[in-house]
Amino acid sequence: MTSAHPATLPPARAQSGSLRLRFLLAVMLWVVLGIGSIWISATRVFTSHVEQQFHDELNVHVRELARLTDIDSKGRPFLIRPLSDPRYEVPLSGYYWQVNAASGAVLRSASMTRGNLDDEVAHSHTIAHRVEEGPTGPVIAYGLARSDRMGGETHFVIATDQEELNRVVRNFTRELTLALAVLGLLLLATGFAIIRYGLRPLNRLGEAVARLREGQAVQLEGTYPSEIAPLADDLNDYIRQNAEMIARARVQAANLAHSLRTPLAVVTDEAERLAEGDKAPESARVLLDQARMMEQQIEYQLARARSAGARVPGSTSTLPDLLVPILSAMKRLHPDVHFVLRNELDGDCVLQADPVDFSELVSILIDNAGKWAASTVTVGLRETRGHVRISVEDDGPGMTASQIARAFEVGMRFDPDKPGSGLGLAIAKDICVSMGARLELKPEVGGLIAQLDFGEAA
Ligand SMILES: Nc1ncnc2c1ncn2[C@@H]1O[C@H](COP(=O)(O)OP(=O)(O)OP(=O)(O)O)[C@@H](O)[C@H]1O
Ligand SMILES: [Mg+2]
Incomplete structure (x- = not known):
């Protein structure tokens, strides 16, 4: 099946300069901005929340350590009972504590099988914290100083690997990213579906115009949403007026050609007689030539008007x-x-x-x-x-x-x-x-x- 006029349907895909492309770009921008800002604010809020919790916990632990520590008669520190958190007992768990007594004796958590904590952070009776080097990498250390019975100062340090905090934040960020990526894809997919649905009337309009061009219809067919309906109605009015105008013009042209035919035949006849006589045969020739040219034009126009009138739209x-x-x-x-x-x-x-x-x-x-x-x-x-x-x-x-x-x-x-x-x-x-x-x-x-x-x- 071959078409002399290939049907011009509206583009099914987004082409540069198309409405579909504009909507697609707008939806993508909207989704990327929305999801992006959710991602940034959620990671910020979560990180600060986790950090806060971390610090609160260390705060509590350093106080607990100070409360549970006693100094024996030789000035050596000892614990009345173990700390409530068992992680301080697991070797190199990342959770450490250390007590430096005024006598120079040092007591360390069971988890500290190696290394040392700098008790510099425990320099006052208020709790201080800082990042320092621990047995298994950088630690967040909390320190507190207390006076002992002998008038000396005991330094308490609690430390947790900074990696612990980073790991929690990293895990959260990974899960959040995954969830937001899925959400973003879902939003994009629904966005595309909405665009397709929203632009469907325009596709139908394009198809109706194609049918019109192919002669399968004489008007734009179908019902359209209120935004497009006036356009379709105006177009239909315009098409109707145009068709009427063409039909009128065709009839007028045919009438004109017909009305010229008879006088032209008379003129031709006269010119022929003149040409045969001996008076002014030259002018008669000119007259005859001109009359033949006019006749040709009339025949041509009539032939065109006849075939245009017989044409059936959409026929093959x-x-x-x-x-x-x-x-x-x-x-x-x-x-x-x-x-x-x-x-x-x-x-x-x-x-x-x-x-x-x-x-x-x-x-x-x-x-x-x-x-x-x-x-x-x-x-x-x-x-x-x-x-x-x-x-x-x-x-x-x-x-x-x-x-x-x-x-x-x-x-x-x-x-x-x-x-x-x-x-x-x-x-x-x-x-x-x-x-x-x-x-x-x-x-x-x-x-x-x-x-x-x-x-x-x-
Ligand atoms: N196949 C052909 N071989 C040689 N000459 C041709 C051929 N077809 C057209 N012509 C030349 O072109 C001219 C124009 O052709 P055209 O069909 O328009 O007019 P026509 O055949 O003379 O008259 P009409 O078609 O109106 O009866 C012809 O008069 C002829 O001289
Ligand atoms: Mg011919």
């Missing part, structure tokens, strides 16, 4: 069927010429072209070939990748390039020996333009090829 032409009656008519018209149909089509081929126009167009070309052929006219049909080519070839005298260049003018003839009014090719060209086909005359060695192209190549 099927090949090779349509050619059969034309060829048999041509055989009767030119009985001395042999007509050959060279059909290279795979089965039938349907052209989106009005059959009346199409028949007229092909008849003009075959008639010319028949008129000038020495013996044979070959009509070829071929389809390649959606393009249909119809060629009409004869073995007559052919035409020169300069003749071809002028052959499409109204009334142009190069061979006065053959009958005709020089309108055929002018009408053929007109029909081609109206159906979007391309017509080319090609000089051949010993003949002429008229080539008609339908499809995208046209």
Whole structure:
């Protein structure tokens, strides 16, 4: 199936400058901004919350350590009972404590199987904290100093690996990122669905316009949402007015041509009589020539008006069927010429072209070939990748390039020996333009090829 006018449907994908693309970009920006700001604020809030909790816990632990520590008679610190958090018992768990007594004796948590904590942070009776090097990397250390019974100062330090805090934040961030990415994808998908749904009436409008162009409809069909409905109504009004105007103009042109016909016949008649007499034969000749030109123009306009009136919107032409009656008519018209149909089509081929126009167009070309052929006219049909080519070839005298260049003018003839009014090719060209086909005359060695192209190549 081939279309002379490929249907122009609205783009299904987002093209640059399309509404769909604008909406897509807006939705993407909206989702990225929304999800991005949620991500930033959520990680901030969570990090500070976790940090706060961490510090509170260390605060409590350093107080607990101070409360549970006692100094024996030799000035050595000892714990009345273990700290409540068991992690201080697990070797290198990342949770450490250390007590430095005034005597210089040091007591460390069971978790501190190696290393030392700097008790510099425990320099006053209020709790201080800082980051320092611990047994298993950087630690957040909390320190507190207390006076002992002997008047010396005992320093208490509680430390937790900073990596512990980082790990909690990292885990949270990873989970949050994953959840927000899924949410973002869902939002984008629903956004796209909304755009598709929202733009559906525009697609329908595009399809209605395509049907109009193909002649399958005379108006924009369908109901549209209130934003587009006025546009569709205005367009329909415009189309109606246009059609009425064209119909009126066509009738007027036909009337004008008809009304000129009779006076022109009288003028021609008079001029012929004048030309035969001996008075002013020159002027009579001029009159006659002019009258013939006017007649040609009238015939041409009437032929065009007739074929435009017969056109049925949306009708199609099927090949090779349509050619059969034309060829048999041509055989009767030119009985001395042999007509050959060279059909290279795979089965039938349907052209989106009005059959009346199409028949007229092909008849003009075959008639010319028949008129000038020495013996044979070959009509070829071929389809390649959606393009249909119809060629009409004869073995007559052919035409020169300069003749071809002028052959499409109204009334142009190069061979006065053959009958005709020089309108055929002018009408053929007109029909081609109206159906979007391309017509080319090609000089051949010993003949002429008229080539008609339908499809995208046209
Ligand atoms: N196949 C052809 N071989 C040689 N000359 C041609 C051929 N077809 C057209 N021509 C030349 O081009 C001219 C214009 O052709 P066109 O079909 O417009 O007019 P016509 O055939 O003379 O008259 P009409 O078609 O109106 O009866 C012809 O008069 C003829 O000189
Ligand atoms: Mg002709």
